[in-house]
Amino acid sequence: MNAAADRPLQRGSNLFDVERVRAEFPILGQEVNGHPLVYLDNGATSQKPRRVIDAIRGYYESDNANVHRGLHALSERATNACEGARDTVRAFLNAADRREIVFVRGATEGLNLVAQSWARPRLGPGDEIVITTMEHHSNIVPWQLVCRQTGARLRVAPIHDSGALDMEAFAKLVNERTRIVAAAHVSNALGTINPVKEIVEAAHAAGAIAVLDGAQAAPHDTIDVRALDCDFYVLSSHKCYGPTGTGVLYGQATRLEEAEPYQGGGDMIRTVSFEESTWNDLPYKFEAGTPNIAGMIGLGAAVEFMTELGMDAIAAHERDVLEYATGALDALDGVRIVGTAREKAGILSFVVEGVHPHDVGTIADQHGVAIRAGHHCAMPLMRRYGVPALSRASLGLYNTRADIDALVGSLHKVKEIFDR
Amino acid sequence: MNDLRELYEEVILDHNRNPRNYPCRPERTNRSAHGFNPVCGDEFFVHLHVDEGIIRDIGFDGAGCAISTASASLMTEALKGRPAEDAQRLFSEVHALLTEERQIGGPGEFLGKLTVLTGVKEYPMRVKCATLAWHTMKAALHGNDQTVCTE
Numbered sequence: 001m002n003a004a005a006d007r008p009l010q011r012g013s014n015l016f017d018v019e020r021v022r023a024e025f026p027i028l029g030q031e032v033n034g035h036p037l038v039y040l041d042n043g044a045t046s047q048k049p050r051r052v053i054d055a056i057r058g059y060y061e062s063d064n065a066n067v068h069r070g071l072h073a074l075s076e077r078a079t080n081a082c083e084g085a086r087d088t089v090r091a092f093l094n095a096a097d098r099r100e101i102v103f104v105r106g107a108t109e110g111l112n113l114v115a116q117s118w119a120r121p122r123l124g125p126g127d128e129i130v131i132t133t134m135e136h137h138s139n140i141v142p143w144q145l146v147c148r149q150t151g152a153r154l155r156v157a158p159i160h161d162s163g164a165l166d167m168e169a170f171a172k173l174v175n176e177r178t179r180i181v182a183a184a185h186v187s188n189a190l191g192t193i194n195p196v197k198e199i200v201e202a203a204h205a206a207g208a209i210a211v212l213d214g215a216q217a218a219p220h221d222t223i224d225v226r227a228l229d230c231d232f233y234v235l236s237s238h239k240c241y242g243p244t245g246t247g248v249l250y251g252q253a254t255r256l257e258e259a260e261p262y263q264g265g266g267d268m269i270r271t272v273s274f275e276e277s278t279w280n281d282l283p284y285k286f287e288a289g290t291p292n293i294a295g296m297i298g299l300g301a302a303v304e305f306m307t308e309l310g311m312d313a314i315a316a317h318e319r320d321v322l323e324y325a326t327g328a329l330d331a332l333d334g335v336r337i338v339g340t341a342r343e344k345a346g347i348l349s350f351v352v353e354g355v356h357p358h359d360v361g362t363i364a365d366q367h368g369v370a371i372r373a374g375h376h377c378a379m380p381l382m383r384r385y386g387v388p389a390l391s392r393a394s395l396g397l398y399n400t401r402a403d404i405d406a407l408v409g410s411l412h413k414v415k416e417i418f419d420r
Numbered sequence: 421m422n423d424l425r426e427l428y429e430e431v432i433l434d435h436n437r438n439p440r441n442y443p444c445r446p447e448r449t450n451r452s453a454h455g456f457n458p459v460c461g462d463e464f465f466v467h468l469h470v471d472e473g474i475i476r477d478i479g480f481d482g483a484g485c486a487i488s489t490a491s492a493s494l495m496t497e498a499l500k501g502r503p504a505e506d507a508q509r510l511f512s513e514v515h516a517l518l519t520e521e522r523q524i525g526g527p528g529e530f531l532g533k534l535t536v537l538t539g540v541k542e543y544p545m546r547v548k549c550a551t552l553a554w555h556t557m558k559a560a561l562h563g564n565d566q567t568v569c570t571e
Contacts, residue, residue, distance in 0.1 A: 356485035358460055359428075362543060366424055375461050388461030388483055417428050418486075 016317040021309065022398045024049040035368025038406040043188050043216060043347055043394030044372050045238045048302070052242055055301035056294045066290055068267060082293050085300025086283075092303045093233065093250050094224040099282035100256065102249040103296050107215035108138040110234030110249035111182070113286060114211055115142035117259040118232075118251075119180055125151035128177040130208075132157045132165055132194070133384050134187040137377040139213045143182060152179070159384065163190035163339040171202060178208040185217035185233075189376040189390065190339030191322075191347030193217070200230050209255065215239055219396070220318060220345045222311040231255045237295060241396075242302030246295030249286070256282050263288040306397075314397045318346040321395055325404040332411060338385055346395030349376070352411065355418050357391040363417060364391075367410040369403075426539035427546070428486065435490035440497050442489075444479025455482075455556030455568040462488045462549060466496075466556040475499050475507065480553060487546050492553030494534055504561055510534070511554045518547050 022028055027047045030037050039047060059081060065074035067082055082103075090098045104110045119129070129143045133156055140154075147154050155178075157170040165183075174181060181203035185196050196212055203210040209231035214223060218235040225233050232255065237246035251259070261268055261279055265288035270278045279285045306314060325348055329335050334353040352360050361373035372392045375382045382388060393407055444467070445452075451468040462484030469477040478496045483489075495514075499507055513531050518540050540550045548570040555568045 356483075356489075358462075358485040358546070358549065359487070362427070362546060363424060374459055379458075382461070388463065413424070417424060418433065420433070 016309070016313045018317065018398065018400055022400075024051070024305075025398055026050055026053070028398060032368040032370070033366050035406075038369045038403045040393040040395065040399065040403060040407060041370045041372050042219070042239070042396035042399075043376075043392060045244065046219060046241045046396050047398070048243065048298075049241055049305050051305055052298050052301045056243060056298045059294050059297045064293075067293055068284070078293055081300070082291065082296040085296040085303075088300045088303050088307075089248055092223070092307060093248075094226050095250055096226060097253055100250055100253050102251065102256070102283040102286045103291055104234075104247045104249050104286075105245055105292070106236040106238070106247035107213060107234040108236075108247075110232070110247055111138055111211070111213060112142045113249055113262045114232050114234075114251070114259075115146045117262045117286070118209075118255060119143075119146045119152075120149055121260050122258075123150040123152040123179055126177060127152040127179045128155050128175075129153070129180045129182065130155045130157060130170070130173050130178050130203075131182050132170070132184065133159045134163065134165070134190055134192060134378065134381050135182070135184055136188050136213065136215070137379070138215075139182055139184060139211075140380070143180070153177075156380075157183075159192075160341075162341045163187065163192045164341040164343075165192070165194055165199075167195065167198065170199070174202050174206045174208065176206060178203070178206045180211060181206075181208050182211040183213065185212050185214045185223075186220065186345045186347070187339070187378075187381075188216045188347065189349055189378045189381055189392065190341065191344040191349070191394075192339060192341040193343040193345055195343075196228055196230070200228055204229070216345065216347070219306070219314075221315045225250050237299040237302065240299070240302050241305060242299035243295050246292050246299050248299075253282060256286070259286075261288070262286050265289045267291075309397065317397060318395050318399070321399050321401060321404060322346045322348070324401045325393065325395075325407070328404055328408050329411075332408065334415065335411060338387070338390055346399075347392065348394070349390040349392045351387060351390060352414055352418075355414055357389045359418070360391045360411070360414050363414045364407065364410040367406065367413060369407050369410045371407070427543055429536045429539055431494075431533065431536040432486060432490040432539075435493040436486035439480075439489055439493035441479040441500070442493060442496070443481035445481065446477035446479050448477065449479075451560040451563065453556045453560035453564060453568060455552045455559075455570075457484075457488075457548060457552055457569055457571045459571050460485065460488075460549065462552055464488070464492055464553050464556055466492070466553060466560050468557070468560050470504055470561070473504050475502055475504055478557075484552065485546075485549050487540060488549040488552050491537060491550040494536070495553050495557060498532065498534055499557070507557060507561060511558060514554060515551065517541070518550055 063077040065078045067079040200210040211232040233250040238244040268288040357373035448469040449467040464482035
């Protein structure tokens with residue numbers, strides 16, 4: 001460990017020491033294609049701080065055992081560690097009760113769980129599900145499946161050219177037929193922060209439930225599910241500096257009680273006979289089989305890491321880099337930012353006129369700059385903007401203005417190559 | 421670091437800027453196929469007029485990155501007027517050029533201008549871009565109406 005990492009991290013302060021934070025991420029020290037790595041693909045997945053890696057290794061080296069069953073010391077330690085992670089996540093989301101925190105594989109599985117376990121048994125022809133144009137495929141396809149299974153209808157609220165949700169049109173779509181409103185908290189392709197409080201209120205006023213996809217929101221700002229009053233909220237660990245293969249479904253206890261089990265198996269039952277089985281209490285009713293124990297422990301460590309830095313400080317730091325990046329890209333001839341809503345998180349999608357995003361991505365990579373190029377799992381949104389794909393730089397808490405300078409430098413190279 | 425100028429060779433940039441036989445569906449088209457790489461978003465239709473075993477005319481439309489567009493354009497240039505059976509051989513040669521270690525020399529004679537695609541070999545992630553139009557052309561010749569994907 002270097003000296004910088006030995007000192008405690010800032011707590012809830014705006015004095016965000018980004019160099020000290022960067023020192024916590026072993027992966028950031030490397031060179032790629034002869035240049036220092038500039039990692040700007042956090043919307044796809046974030047890097048992991050040393051303490052997350054250590055927590056996972058520590059579990060496997062010292063505490064590995066199955067949970068909720070053994071009476072031996074290791075099993076008790078493993079159980080305590082992953083139930084401790086549940087408590088950490090409960091506090092992080094400000095959920096009322098630890099029973100409302102269900103561990104799943106990721107945001108995608110969380111949304112599928114709500115679709116299959118809550119929606120499928122109670123929807124039918126005449127019912128409607130409202131989503132928005134900016135949704136990730138994982139908040140479109142599970143609902144399409146439910147519609148196919150139940151005869152319910154999917155409605156899509158449009159967006160403005162800026163990438164802001166058209167709240168007037170949204171309000172008109174939500175009516176007495178609406179049973180579910182499902183929306184991204186933050187758009188993965190545009191960075192738009194949706195007015196989720198208003199969305200939840202509109203859903204509830206119509207007698208519908210509100211499902212929020214927080215995959216792109218949870219790493220960037222404070223999430224308070226009680227203040228939002230949403231019925232369900234999902235997030236992915238790997239976008240929050242934790243390991244892949246783990247995520248969280250928050251559900252209000254009454255909603256989770258109403259829902260059918262998602263998968264059958266061990267741990268999710270209370271009693272089993274060949275005639276009939278009964279279900280375990282929340283949240284275990286939804287956690288069939290041996291869970292991703294190391295994943296839960298790793299996520300717990302990641303959430304502690306973010307909490308220690310302070311979500312307000314993280315948000316302020318990322319806002320500063322986003323503003324700087326927006327100005328820098330705006331100043332480039334032939335570069336157009338897609339997604340200019342007033343409320344935005346650290347995601348910058350853009351088009352370099354006359355150059356396909358994949359060519360931009362390859363050239364940036366040759367300069368050590370990792371960005372994403374593609375449809376960002378949002379094909380309907382690409383159609384909305386009339387583009388086959390976009391380049392996207394997405395920020396994490398360790399990004400700096402210097403990272404943006406490197407991105408801009410690589411975009412100059414793009415123009416140099418393509419204008420010659 | 422690889423030299424980006426070997427990937428974005430002059431000829432490739434030229435064919436990207438001004439693709440030949442594009443956007444074009446020859447009037448007497450009798451073979452067509454659709455190629456789509458959903459992750460990239462590269463999407464092309466390749467149209468052929470094949471008569472007595474000869475590719476009389478060929479064109480393409482759609483959109484993609486510089487590598488896929490230039491490769492498609494160069495392909496149409498190379499195949500126009502050639503026997504359809506040459507198309508398969510040319511495709512094999514291009515494929516080998518993109519994926520195998522070997523010196524340009526003997527086979528290059530047959531490939532002609534297509535050797536500009538050599539630089540793609542250093543970028544394995546981009547081979548799927550360079551081959552999309554070729555696979556689509558092959559599907560068209562074989563009357564395969566399934567969308568082609570090289571991802």
